Amino acid sequence: MRQVDVSTxxxxxxxxxxxxxxxxxxxxxxxFEKGRDEDESSAARAVFEQxxxxxxxxxxxxxxxxxxxxxxxxxxxxxxxxxxxxxxxEDAINEGVSRGYTEGYLRKSIVEGPADKRKNTGDNTPxxxxxxxxxxxxxxxxxxxxxxxxxxxxxxxxxxxxxxREGIKDFVVKTVVEAGPNPCPxxxxxxGIGGNFEKAAQLAKEALLEPINEEEKDSEMPELEREILExxxxxxxxxxxxxxxxxxxxxxIKTYPCHIASLPVAVNINCHAARHQSxxx
Amino acid sequence: MTKxxxxxxxxxxxxxxxxxxxxxxxxxxxxxxxxxHERLIKLLEAGEELPIEIEGAVIYYVGPAPAKPGxxxxxxxxxxxxxxxxxxxxxxxxGLKGMIGKGSRSRGIRxxxxxxxxxxxxxxxxxxxxxxxxxxxxxxxxxxxxxxEAIRRLKVEDFPLMVVxxxxxxxxxxxxxxxxxxxxxx
Numbered sequence: 001m002r003q004v005d006v007s008t009x010x011x012x013x014x015x016x017x018x019x020x021x022x023x024x025x026x027x028x029x030x031x032f033e034k035g036r037d038e039d040e041s042s043a044a045r046a047v048f049e050q051x052x053x054x055x056x057x058x059x060x061x062x063x064x065x066x067x068x069x070x071x072x073x074x075x076x077x078x079x080x081x082x083x084x085x086x087x088x089x090e091d092a093i094n095e096g097v098s099r100g101y102t103e104g105y106l107r108k109s110i111v112e113g114p115a116d117k118r119k120n121t122g123d124n125t126p127x128x129x130x131x132x133x134x135x136x137x138x139x140x141x142x143x144x145x146x147x148x149x150x151x152x153x154x155x156x157x158x159x160x161x162x163x164x165r166e167g168i169k170d171f172v173v174k175t176v177v178e179a180g181p182n183p184c185p186x187x188x189x190x191x192g193i194g195g196n197f198e199k200a201a202q203l204a205k206e207a208l209l210e211p212i213n214e215e216e217k218d219s220e221m222p223e224l225e226r227e228i229l230e231x232x233x234x235x236x237x238x239x240x241x242x243x244x245x246x247x248x249x250x251x252x253i254k255t256y257p258c259h260i261a262s263l264p265v266a267v268n269i270n271c272h273a274a275r276h277q278s279x280x281x
Numbered sequence: 282m283t284k285x286x287x288x289x290x291x292x293x294x295x296x297x298x299x300x301x302x303x304x305x306x307x308x309x310x311x312x313x314x315x316x317x318h319e320r321l322i323k324l325l326e327a328g329e330e331l332p333i334e335i336e337g338a339v340i341y342y343v344g345p346a347p348a349k350p351g352x353x354x355x356x357x358x359x360x361x362x363x364x365x366x367x368x369x370x371x372x373x374x375x376g377l378k379g380m381i382g383k384g385s386r387s388r389g390i391r392x393x394x395x396x397x398x399x400x401x402x403x404x405x406x407x408x409x410x411x412x413x414x415x416x417x418x419x420x421x422x423x424x425x426x427x428x429x430e431a432i433r434r435l436k437v438e439d440f441p442l443m444v445v446x447x448x449x450x451x452x453x454x455x456x457x458x459x460x461x462x463x464x465x466x467x
Contacts, residue, residue, distance in 0.1 A: 041457070041460075043457065047405055050441075054405075054407070054408040054411040058356070058410040063356055064355070064356050064409065065409065065410055066356065066409045067343065067344060067429075068344075068409075069346060105355055106346060107345070107355070108429065109429070120427070120428050148360075149360065149383075149384070152361065182363065182384035183361075184407050234463040236462035237457070238457055241453075241458075242443065243453075244457070245461060271407055
C-alpha cells in the first residue's frame with residue numbers, strides 16, 4: 001500500500017481554493033475573446049470586454065474573479081492501493097477549504113441551519129465532498145467552487161421514457177432559456193441523463209468539469225450537445241441577458257444506464273466563471 | 282450614449298432613464314442582500330427607524346469578498362435580484378429610488394417601479410474585480426454580525442450600469458431577447 005498523508009491533501013485543497021478563484025481557464029478566456037470579436041450584439045461585445053478585463057485584474061492582483069467564491073465542491077478519486085494516514089480525509093479537506101478561503105480573502109458563503117437559523121459558518125466549510133474509490137495508487141483531487149446564482153437555476157426532472165431524445169432536448173433548452181439573465185450567462189450547461197434521482201444530478205455536476213471545446217472533450221453524445229447548444233443560442237438571451245448570440249459557451253452531457261421505467265434528467269448550470277482545477281498526488 | 286448620474290436619485294433623474302441606457306453612477310450606495318433585507322423589513326414593521334437614509338437611496342445587492350490589505354473592498358459584483366422581490370415593495374414605499382443587481386424582477390416589482398418612479402439597474406455579474414475599482418470608500422453601517430451580508434455604505438465613482446427596468450414599464454432583458462431571438466420557421 002502506498003501511504004499518503006492527509007496533510008498533503010489539506011495543503012492542495014487550500015492552494016486549489018485560491019487558484020481556481022483567481023485564474024480562469026484558457027478555454028473560457030478564448031471563448032470570451034471569440035464573443036467579443038464575433039457576437040453581433042454590441043451590448044454582448046461590451047460584456048465580453050468587461051469579463052476579459054475582469055479576468056486580467058483577478059489574475060494579476062490575485063483576487064477572486066467573482067465575489068461569490070462559491071460552495072467548495074471537492075471530488076476525490078482515491079486509488080484503492082492508497083492508505084491515507086495522519087487523520088481523516090474529510091477533516092483534511094475541510095481544513096484546506098478553511099485555510100484557503102481565509103488566507104486567500106475569499107468570501108465565506110456557507111450558512112448552517114439552512115431552514116431557519118442560517119448562521120454563517122465563518123470559513124466556508126463544510127465542503128460538498130464526492131469520493132470515489134478507483135483502481136491504482138494515486139489520489140486525484142478536483143476543486144470546483146460553485147456560485148449560488150447559477151446553482152439556483154438548475155433543475156432535475158424524472159421524465160418518461162417516451163419523452164426520449166426530443167423531450168430531453170426541450171427540457172434542457174427550456175431550463176437554460178427560462179433562467180434568462182439570472183445564472184450569469186454566458187453559461188456552461190452540464191446535463192446528466194439516466195441513473196436515478198441523485199445519480200443524474202451528480203452526472204450533471206461532473207459534466208461541468210469536462211472541457212467545452214469539441215476537440216478536447218470525449219463526448220458521449222456530441223450531436224445532442226451541439227443541437228442543444230444551437231437551440232440555446234437562438235434564444236437571444238445573450239451575455240448577462242442583455243441580448244445577443246452567446247447565451248451558452250458549451251453543453252456537456254454524461255449518461256448512465258437506468259431503470260426500464262425511468263428517464264431522469266438533471267441540468268446543472270454554471271455561470272461564465274467556470275472554475276475547476278485538479279491535482280494528482 | 283452614457284448618462285452620468287449621482288445619488289440621491291430624484292424623480293426628475295429617474296424619469297430620464299430608459300431601459301437599455303448605459304449609466305455611470307456616482308455617490309452613495311448601500312449594500313444589502315437577503316439577510317439584511319429581512320432585518321430592514323422587520324424594523325419597518327415594528328415602526329422603527331432604518332439604519333440607512335432611504336429617501337432617494339440606491340441599494341446594491343452584493344455580498345463583497347473580504348478586502349485584501351491595502352484595498353478598500355474585495356471583489357463586489359451583483360447577486361441575483363429576484364430573491365429581494367419579497368422585501369422590495371416596503372422599501373419603495375419609504376423612498377427607495379434605485380436598486381442594482383442582476384437578473385429579472387417580478388412583474389409586480391416592475392409595476393411598483395412605475396408607481397413609485399424608481400429604477401432597477403443591472404451590473405455585470407461576475408465582473409467583480411473590475412467593479413470594485415469604482416468603489417472608493419466602504420464602511421459597515423449595520424449588521425456587522427452578518428459578515429459579507431452586513432449593510433455597507435459605499436462611495437462609488439462612475440459605477441458602470443445598464444438600466445434594466447424603467448418607469449415606463451420597459452425591460453432591457455425583454456428587449457434583448459426580442460431583438461436577438463431567432464424565430465422558428467413555420
